[in-house]
Amino acid sequence: MKSKKILLIPFFILITMGSVAFLITDNNYRANKFDSPSTSITPPRVLYVGVAGGPLHIDPIDAWDPNSFNVIDQVAEGLFGYNLSHTEVPIIPVLAEDFGAWGTVDAEGHINYTVDIKDGVTFHDGSTLNATDVKWTFDRIENMLNLDLVEAGELYQYHDPEENLTKNVINTTYIIDNNTIAFELNSKYGPFEPLLTFQGSYILPSEGQIPFDNYIELNTGDLIGTGPFDYISYESGAEVKFESFDNYRNGAAHFDKLIYKIIQENNARNQALLDGEVHIVLDTHEDFYDEFNSSINNLELKAPENSFDTDYLCMNNVLINKTVRKAISYAIDYDYIINEMYNGYAKRLKSPIPSGTRYSNNSFNVPILNTTKARIIMQDMGYGTSFSLDDDNAWETATFLSYKYTYNTENEIRESILGLLQDNLSGIGIDIIADEVTYYELIVNLLGYPGYSRDNLNLWWYGFEPSYNDPSEHINNHFTNRTKAINTAQVNDSQVQLWMEEALFEIDENVRERLYDKIQKRLVEEIFPWAWGIENRFHIAYVENLKGYPTNSMLKSYFYPCYFIDYDSPTWQEPLTNQNVIYDKDFFYDVNASDISTVAYSINDSVNFFIDSETGILKNNTILSIGDYWLNITVEDAYGNRNNEIIKVMVKDSDSPTDAIISYPAGIIISIALIATIGLVIIVRNHINLKQN
Template sequence: WVWDNNTCLNMSLRHGVTFHDGTRFNATHVQWTFDRLYNLIDLGESQLGDLYLFPNGTWILDHINIVSEYEIQCILTVPYAAFLDLLTFSGSYIIPKDSMPFNNIINYGDAGVNLIGTGPFKFMEYLTEDKVVFSKWADYWGTPANVPGLIFQVIPDANTRNQAMLNREIHFLPDPLPDMVNTFKANPNLYFKDGPDNLVIQYIGMNNKAISKTMRQVASYAFDYTYALSEVMKNQGTRLHGPIPAGMKTYNGSIPYVSRNVTKARELMINAGLVPGASLPANASLLTNDAFWTSKAGLPSTAFASYNYTYNADNQVRHDMGVLLRSSLAQCGIYLTLNGITWKQFVYMLYDHAPYNRNQLEFFFLGWGPDYNDPENYVSPLFSNASYSNGAQVDDPTLQVWIEDSRSTTDEATRDQIFQDVQEYLQTDLMPWIFVYQGHNLDVWVKNLRGYSANILDKHYFGHVSFDTTSTPPGEAVPIPIVPLLAAIVSAVALISVVEGRKLKRRS
C-alpha cells in the first residue's frame, strides 16, 4: 500500500486467493464488503459501527474506488490516523459479494446461514449455546492447516470450563481461573503457558453520571491494589496504570498514577463536605481513626454514601473484587451492595437493553481487549460521549476534544502528545474508573499439542498447530471427526476442541 495523501490510500490485493465457496477474491468483493458495512451502520444494524465512524457520526471511509481487479483506492472522508490498523480488525474481513443480505445482519442459528471467508479453516455449523465447528480449508492460499478442524465449545461458566480442561474434555483453554493455575501446572498431561503480558485491561467502572469526580477519586485511592493482584489474582496480572496498557504504543509508565492511600481518600471526603461536621485541620485525628469510618459503613442509613457493585455472578474473580472493593470503601465510611447477576443481564444493563439500563450500574467490573493495535481503540470507544461502549457514561469536554483530535491528526508527534495528555488527565484527575490490572496471556493445552504461540493482542491462531500422535496422554478424549475421510488412527487427534466463554467485545 501507499498513501497518495492523508485521505487516499492505494492498495494492491493478493492474487490467487479463493473464498470458502470457491469464489475468486478480488477488488469487487472488497468494495461490496465495505458498501454493505456502511449500509448496515446507517440502518442501525451494526453493533460495531462506532469503530468505523467519527464521534460526530461521520463515516471514516467515504468509498472505495476499483482501479483494476487487484488494485483499489480507499478514500477517507477526513484523515484518520488508525485506518490501517482498523483494516486488520475482524469487522473489516472481506466476504464474497452477495453472500450475505445487504440490508440485514445474519443470525448464526438461522437455517442455511453460511459464513464465508478466506482463512485456513472453513465454517461448518453453529449450534446455539453449544459449539462452533470449522473444517480445514484445502484451498487456503497460505500454508495449509495441520489439523483438519476446530471446535469452539461454548461453556459460559468459568468453573465448568476449567474442569473440562482438567478432565481433558477439551484440548485448549485460554484465561484459566487464578485458583486453578497451580493445579494445571502440576498436571503431567497438560502444558501451562504464562506470558507474555497482553493488552487486555481489567477495571472497575464507575458511573460518571451517578458518582462525582470526588467520590471517584476517593474510591481510586481507597482500593487495595496490592491485595487485588496478590490474593485475588494470585499474581497472575500486572498493575494497570491507566487507560492505555504497557506494550501499546504511546503508553508512558512515567506518568503518575493512583496507588492506595486511605488517608488521602478520607481527606478528600472531609474537604468536599461529605463528612458532616468535620473539617481540616480541626478534625485531623479522623484521618487515622479506622473505627470511626468503618462504623459508619455498617448500614446504608449511617454511611456517608451508598452504592451498588454489579458483576456477572459466574465469575469468581469479579465477585472477589467486589468483596475487596466493599472492604476498601468501608475504610471511608461508604456502604457497598454486591449485586451478582447473569452475564446476559449484565450485558443488557451495560448496553441499555430493555428492561434494563446502564443507569442501574454504579460500580461494575469489566475488561476490554483491543480490536486493533492502536491506543485510540481504548480511549475513543471507552470514553467518548458518542460511543456505545462507554459503559461508565463519561462525558468530559476536555477529554472529548483530545479524543476527536487523536483520531484525525496524522502527525505522530502531535498524536503521541495527545495520548500523553489523556493518560495524565485520567490517571491523576478525572479518574473515571479504578484501573485494576493488565493480564498475562495464560493458556493451558494438552501436552501433545504443538505449534501454538500466544500474542500480545490475546488473539488465538490455530493455523500452525498440530498434534504429536506419538505422545498422546493416557485417557485423552477422542473427539468426533468432522472430516469423514480421515483414518481412524488420526481421528483420535483429528480435532482441536477450543473452549471460550461466550463474550462480546467486552471481556467476560
C-alpha cells in the same frame, strides 16, 4: 584351575546368545525433542478444541461476540491483521500487499487511502481474490449500515463535532485496477487501518456466494473466506467442523481437520482436557490451573504477557466529585484484588490504555494503596480534620459520605468487590451501601434505557475488551459525551474531549502518540474518573506436545500456526511374527502401527521385498529362492521416532510347520558352534594335560 576354565565356556556362549537376542528384539528410538519434524510425513489429522459455546453468527458483519469470532477468525481474513506472536500485537498486512498510502485532503475534507492487494489469493470456493471482492465487501457494509443490520455499526461511523452529525467513516470505495483499491474517507481517520483488522471488515467473495442485503444464515449458510480453514458445519450445542484449506497461500495447516467440541459446563470442559478428549481448552477455569500446570498430566498453561481485557471501578463523575474520586483511588488495596480475588492471574491497570495497546504509557503516577494520603485528601475537603492520620478507629467509625455499590450476584468478582470497598473505604469515613441487581438491570441503567438512568449508579466494577488495537477504542468509548460513547461514568472533561477528537482525526502516528500521552496523563494524575483496576490474564491450557499456539493480548484464537511434537515411538498393533511362503508363490504380509501422527514403513532388503510406506503391506519384489530371509521392518512417525522388528521369512518347497524354536542367521549359528568347539578343545586339552601329569 580345571573347573575355572570349564566355567568360561557357558559364559562365552551366554554373551554370544545375548548379543543375538539383542539383535532380534524390538528397537525403539525416541527422537530428540529438539529434532526437526520429518518433512516427508504428514502430521496428526485432527485438532480438537474445547469451547464454551458455539457461534451466534457466522456472518462477519453480524458478529460481535467471542464465540462467533473464534469461528470467523479461522475462515476469513481482512486486508490487515495482527502479529499475534508479538507481545504488542502490531498490525501487519494480510490480504494487502503492504500498508496503504494516504492521499491529500480535498475541498470537501475527503481523503483517499489506497491499498495494493496480494496476487494469487484463492477463496475456498476456488474464486480468486481481486479488487472487485474488496469493493463488494465494503459496499455490502455500507448497504447493511443503511439497513441498520451491522451489529458493530458504530465502529464504521463517527461523530463530526463541527457539524454535530454522525457520518460513515468510508464515503465510497472504488477500483483502481484488478489488484488495487481506494477508500475515500469522509475525513482523515486515525484508526482506519485498525478498523480494517476488525472481523466485520473481512473480505468475502463477490460472485453471488454471499447475500448482499441479508446475513449468512447460521445453520444453513456457508461462510467463504481466504483463511487457512474451510468452514464445514455447525451442530448446535455439539461441535463446529473445519477442514484445512489445501490452497491456502501460506501452505496447508499442519492438520487436516479442526473441530470445536462445545462443552458448556465449566468443569466438564476443563476435565475434557485432563481426560484427553480435547487438545486445547480456550475457556479455562482457575480451579484447574494446578492440574494444568502439573508435569504429571503432560499439560501446559499459558497466558499472554499483556491483556487488553480490563476491569476497573467506575465512579459516577456527576455524583462524585474529583477530589473524592482521588481519595477513593488511594484507599483501595489493589494488591489484594490481584492476589486474592483474581488469585494472582491479573496485573495492575496503570492507564486507561492497557499494556501492549498502541501508545499505551504506564509511566504516569497511578494511585496505589496509601491510606494516609487518602485521609489527607479527605481532610483537605474538611472531613476528619480533628482525627489523627493513624487513628484507624476514629476514621472507621465515622461516616462522612455514603455511596451505593451496584453489582450483580451472578458475578463472583463484582460481589467480592463489595466487601473490599466496605472495608477499604471505611478507613476514610466513606460508607458503602450494597445495591444488588440483576445483570439486566445493571446494563440498562448503564446504557440509559427508558425508565433507567446512569444516575441510579454511584460505584460499580466493570470491564471492557476492545474490538481492535487502537487507543481510540478505550478513550473515545469511555470518556466522551459526543463520539460513539459508552461513557457510563459520565466523564465530561473539555480538555480530554478536545485531545481525543484531535487524535481521532489525525493520521500522523507521532502526533497521535503525543496526544494520547497527554490524555493518559490527565486522566491518571488529574481527573481520576475511575479507580484503575486490573488487566485480566486469561489462560489457555493445552497438551504439552501441541506447539505454536499464539497466546496474545487480543485474546484471539488462531490455530493455523499450531502443530504437534511427538516424543513417543509408534507401537505395533499386533506383534510381528515369522512368515512361511511356498517357493514360486507370492508373499503378502500386512503390518500396522499406531501413533498420534501418520507413519511411514521401510525395510532393509529392497532387492527381494517391497513394503508400501503408507499401508505397511509387504510383498516380494522377485521370485524368492528357497531359504531364509531376515527382514528388519521399521516404522517411523512424523517426528523421527522409530520402532523396528526383525522377522524371518522362510521360503520352502512345500507346506511344512514352522519350528517352534526361533532360527537364527547362519553366520550367528556358525559363531556359536565355533565358540562351543573351541571350548570343547580346551576341555579335552586340559583333560589330556591332567592325565599326562
